[in-house]
Amino acid sequence: MTSTTAVRDALERAHRRSWGRLVGAIFRRFGDLHGAEDAVAAAFESAATAWTAGLPDEPEAWLRVTARNHLVSALRRSAHESPTGDDAVLDRASERDDERTDAISDDELDPRVGLLLVCAHPAIDARLHAPLMMQVVLGIDAARIAPMFLTSPATLGQRLARGKAKIRDAGIRFAHPSADQRAGRVGAALAAIYAAYGVGDGAEGEVRDRAHDLRTEAIRLAHEVAASFPANAEAHGLLALLCYSEGRRGGRDVDRFVPLDQHDTTRWSAAWRARGDEALDRASALIATGVDRPGRYQLEAAISAVHSARADTGATDWGAIRELYTVLIATAPSAGAVVAAAGAALHDGDTGAARSLLDALPADVVRDYQPYWVCRAAVLRSERADDGSRVVAEREAAARQRAIGLTTDPAVRAYLLQQQQPLRADAVSRR
Structure with a gap:
């Protein structure tokens, strides 16, 4: 027994x-x-x-x-x-019990890669691609997926059921996408893998072991997609990005938030970095030979590679990171990329450029975007250091308070609260 x-x-x-x-x-x-x-x-x-x-x-x-x-x-x-x-x-x-040979010529696809592509079929609402793949391929339940897509588990469950019914009714089966569909469907599959890794990346505490397994499976899926589509630079780029991210996890502290630029690099994994370098080299070779074009994941992986290089150089090349963010914003514009570019400019000592980048973002886009308010507070702190203005100090405190109110991670919230304390002490001294 x-x-x-x-x-x-x-x-x-x-x-x-x-x-x-x-x-x-x-x-x-x-x-x-x-x-x-x-x-x-x-x-x-x-x-x-x-x-x-x-x-x-x-x-x-x-x-x-x-x-x-x-x-x-x-x-x-x-x-x-x-x-x-x-x-x-x-x-x-009544089919025989042994595995039959399907009429499709693409049975060599790994079953999970095939499922990823099925879930990314253009007949299915694009908004369902990522959550559908996370549930079907990785077995993540709707309760865990729903918050990522700002909806309730019940509502998401209904949408997922409709998506599965669409797959059945439309007769969607395993097959390599056609040339004109490949970029979109593989791109949707990569987005779902990235989202799944993000779920595991943010989970700690009692679910840490399960989170590790989820990250491992996301990386394995990224590897399988890259192997299935070897000429897709973005597939190799995502694999590189996840490997670099996994390699720096050792620099984190389970009890408190540690910003990336303050990590102890001796705790980073050289093995994971080597895997990231290999995948990024493959993506870069495809770009260099004109087989594919650079995309979001390859560029983010290149930025991540510069961060990881601090383990060898002892310093971060913020100039190189700023250049890469400029290309990333032109290639795949997003509020996240702009805020990250502003953070890089601030680290590079260019407060004016950081402010300009943040000022260019629409107010309705950043109103509830926590990273924006964290960066805005950092920019104001830099400006306060230059002129000591009480008005700037008040704006910094307000921006950081907004960031604190939008923060759900307890460790990050504690870090931001700690940064707010010196401002309060400074305000008291000015009275």
């Missing part, structure tokens, strides 16, 4: 590592995404009991066969219960 704890741990590992592949394999065979998810979930429920008699040597294979059997049984019940009889369903349910 296997202990309940051992079974639970085995199921958790299998869910993290195999969910997407299992759903992809069942969907590829039967073409029903919702049915595939239900079948895989039923297989996990069966395993919770069956595995107490002994863990299988190959858990994923056990789950795949069980899920397939569940779905075949469901299809047979559906066919028998249909008033008119459904011969197509009966034929599908």
Whole structure:
């Protein structure tokens, strides 16, 4: 007999590592995404009991066969219960148990990569691409995904259900996208992977182990997409970006927020940086030879590479980072890129340029954007150091208070509150 704890741990590992592949394999065979998810979930429920008699040597294979059997049984019940009889369903349910060869010529796609592309199909609302992929491929539940997209779990759940129904009704199956669709669909897949890594990157405390697994799976997916589309510079760029980010995690403090420029670089991982360098070199080679064009992820990876180089040089080349941000803003403009560029200008001693960048952003865009207010407070602090104006000090305090009010991370909030204290002391001394 296997202990309940051992079974639970085995199921958790299998869910993290195999969910997407299992759903992809069942969907590829039967073409029903919702049915595939239900079948895989039923297989996990069966395993919770069956595995107490002994863990299988190959858990994923056990789950795949069980899920397939569940779905075949469901299809047979559906066919028998249909008033008119459904011969197509009966034929599908009667298929041989061994893996069939689909008519599609792209079966070599990893099941999870195939699912990513299915979820990024142009027939599906583009706003659903990322959340759909996060749920279907990585098994993240709607409750965790919903806050990222500023909606409720119930509302997102309904939207995801409609997206899956669209996949079924439109007959969307595994296939490499056509040349004119490739950039958009692969781009949507990369965006979902990046979002999934972000979920794991921000999770700490009691869910730290699960967050680590989520980041690992996101990086693995990025690697698989890059391998499936070797001429896509953005795929290699995203892989590089995630590797650099993972490599600097050791410089963080679990108990308090530490800004990147204050990390202890001896705690950074040289191995992860090497993986990032390799992926970025591949992306750069594609750009240099004219195979592809530079995009957001490659440029962000290049910026991240400059930050990571501080482990060797002992200093950050803010001039190089500013140049890269200029290209990034021209290539993929966003409020985040502009704010980050302003931060780089401030680190480079150019307070005027930092202010100009922030002033150019529309008020309605930055009203509730926390990084903007953090950067705005830093710019005002720099200006206060130059003229000591009480008005500037009051504006700095107001900007930082706005940033504090928009901050949800307790460690970051504590850091900002600590920065606010010297301002209060200075205000008292001026009275």
